[in-house]
Amino acid sequence: MDIDTVLNSLIQRLNTTNSVDEFLKLRKEYIGPNGIVKQHEQQLASLPVEQKRIIGPKLQQLKKDVERVIEEKNGELHSNTLLKRQESESESINFSQAKIGHYHxxxxxxxxxxxxxxxxxxxxxxxxxxxxxxxxxxxxxxxxxxxxxxxxxxxxxxxxxxxxxxxxxxxxxxxxxxxxxxxxxxxxxxxxxxxxxxxxxxxxxxxxxxxxxxxxxxxxxxxxxxxxxxxxxxxxxxxxxxxxxxxxxxxxxxxxxxxxxxxxxxxxxxxxxxxxxxxxxxxxxxxxxxxxxxxxxxxxxxxxxxxxxxxxxxxxxxxxxxxxxxxxxxxxxxxxxxxxx
Ligand SMILES: [Zn+2]
Missing domain, CATH: 3.30.930.10 (Bira Bifunctional Protein; Domain 2)
Incomplete structure (x- = not known):
């Protein structure tokens, strides 16, 4: 994948991801030990010095951006899950309150x-x-x-x-x-x-x-x-x-x-x-x-x-x-x- 398209493709795919499993797969694909970012780093090592000077800073910026959008998505999914849990807990609390009874x-x-x-x-x-x-x-x-x-x-x-x-x-x-x-x-x-x-x-x-x-x-x-x-x-x-x-x-x-x-x-x-x-x-x-x-x-x-x-x-x-x-x-x-x- 071309270094200039990595970030945009990740953002597009994250936007359509709502499940935690899907998100974890994407994260592995981009910043895992054999992920896309890692592959670019490996390729960088074999490039001539002049190209390293140009691509090196670009890759460092890309790594930061990729980690940032992944972290943001992680936070979003996490708070959604919490919210859902709270909702279901409060539903169950209301339910149990209703069952407690009433004044004699x-x-x-x-x-x-x-x-x-x-x-x-x-x-x-x-x-x-x-x-x-x-x-x-x-x-x-x-x-x-x-x-x-x-x-x-x-x-x-x-x-x-x-x-x-x-x-x-x-x-x-x-x-x-x-x-x-x-x-x-x-x-x-x-x-x-x-x-x-x-x-x-x-x-x-x-x-x-x-x-x-x-x-x-x-x-x-x-x-x-x-x-x-x-x-x-x-x-x-x-x-x-x-x-x-x-x-x-x-x-x-x-x-x-x-x-x-x-x-x-x-x-x-x-x-x-x-x-x-x-x-x-x-x-x-x-x-x-x-x-x-x-x-x-x-x-x-x-x-x-x-x-x-x-x-x-x-x-x-x-x-x-x-x-x-x-x-x-x-x-x-x-x-x-x-x-x-
Ligand atoms: Zn009577």
């Missing part, structure tokens, strides 16, 4: 509730799951041997004083003691009871405690709060009724029931053929509960409520068996749809 329906429901209460000026507080008898019962107007203890079958860590909290009211009794009113607080959390798991009960479940302590507040404020919550969670058409209830820590006590999401009120296994589902308990905080926490009931009053979050989740996502919420079957898919009521 309980987490989603708590987040939605938190959002509403934050808008209404509430603070979020938490407390220990391993609790003392004092904060779980006594400070909530349930002294030792009170018959209301039978309503909650307690799991003891160390009888008779250390237990797994049976209700998130235990957080309320701690907050009432630790902070000074006025206060508006919500406390979502996990609670435990020694119960047999069935379609609508579980030994681990979740509650959403809320309470306010203000100079003046009434049951109407409590109902207004509940109405806002039910509408936010289930839409404006939600049907709720309130019934008198007995809870030692409140006076008077009430509880909201919501029309069964599963049978729309005609009766089914989920609502135990009643047509309505108990969504929680509430009432005006008993003056004795306030005074036990060091708050003067002559100056302050409040309302408190505890919601069974699991039931709120089941109603929101049309889940008819509470056990699936804590089951390990990742393939399980409830009928996910919103605002079903």
């Amino acid at each position: 329906p309980i987490t989603n429901t708590i987040s939605m509730m938190n959002q509403l209460f934050i808008e209404m000026g509430y603070s979020i507080m938490n407390g220990p799951e391993i609790e003392t008898d004092t904060y779980c019962f006594q400070r909530l107007n349930v002294p030792v041997d009170h018959p209301a203890r039978d309503m909650q079958d307690t799991i003891y860590v160390q009888a008779p004083n250390i237990l797994l909290r049976t209700q998130t009211s235990s957080i309320e009794s701690r907050v009432l003691e630790e902070f000074k009113p006025p206060m508006k607080v919500i406390c979502p959390g996990r609670v435990y009871r020694n119960e047999k798991a069935n379609r609508s009960n579980h030994f681990i479940f979740h509650q959403y405690q809320g309470f306010v302590v203000l100079p003046h507040v009434t049951l109407k404020d409590l109902f207004g709060t509940f109405n806002a919550l039910f509408k936010r969670m289930y839409g404006d058409d939600v049907e709720v009724r309130y019934r008198n209830k007995y809870y030692p820590e409140v006076e008077p006590g009430v509880g909201p029931d919501m029309k069964c999401f599963n049978c729309k009120g005609t009766g089914c296994a989920v609502c135990k053929n009643v047509g309505w589902i108990e969504m929680g308990g509430a009432g005006m905080i008993h003056p004795h509960v306030l005074s036990m926490a060091g708050i003067d009931p002559q100056k302050w009053m409040g309302f408190a409520f505890g919601l069974g979050i699991d039931r709120w989740v089941m109603a929101k996502y049309n889940i008819t068996d509470i056990r699936t919420l804590l089951g390990g079957n990742v393939g399980y898919k409830p009928n996910l749809y919103e605002n079903t009521i």
Whole structure:
């Protein structure tokens, strides 16, 4: 090959080369141990001195140019390969992220509730799951041997004083003691009871405690709060009724029931053929509960409520068996749809 055409022929061939194998062959052909450049160097050695003076510098320049264009092509191919690898890796990363999963329906429901209460000026507080008898019962107007203890079958860590909290009211009794009113607080959390798991009960479940302590507040404020919550969670058409209830820590006590999401009120296994589902308990905080926490009931009053979050989740996502919420079957898919009521 003529020395003047070497560079151009190489550039043309490199331009049409996209595979690494092809490029490596070309490189060997031009700058390999027996390549074109080497052949020209060998020919140069046999030339007369006058021609060596002319061709020598030309050949040196050619060698530099050939190595430069080969190096450039090498860089181009290398970065393309890297890019492709990154693309395929990021595709596989996205794929695996998609497979990791999503928030648990309980987490989603708590987040939605938190959002509403934050808008209404509430603070979020938490407390220990391993609790003392004092904060779980006594400070909530349930002294030792009170018959209301039978309503909650307690799991003891160390009888008779250390237990797994049976209700998130235990957080309320701690907050009432630790902070000074006025206060508006919500406390979502996990609670435990020694119960047999069935379609609508579980030994681990979740509650959403809320309470306010203000100079003046009434049951109407409590109902207004509940109405806002039910509408936010289930839409404006939600049907709720309130019934008198007995809870030692409140006076008077009430509880909201919501029309069964599963049978729309005609009766089914989920609502135990009643047509309505108990969504929680509430009432005006008993003056004795306030005074036990060091708050003067002559100056302050409040309302408190505890919601069974699991039931709120089941109603929101049309889940008819509470056990699936804590089951390990990742393939399980409830009928996910919103605002079903
Ligand atoms: Zn029903």
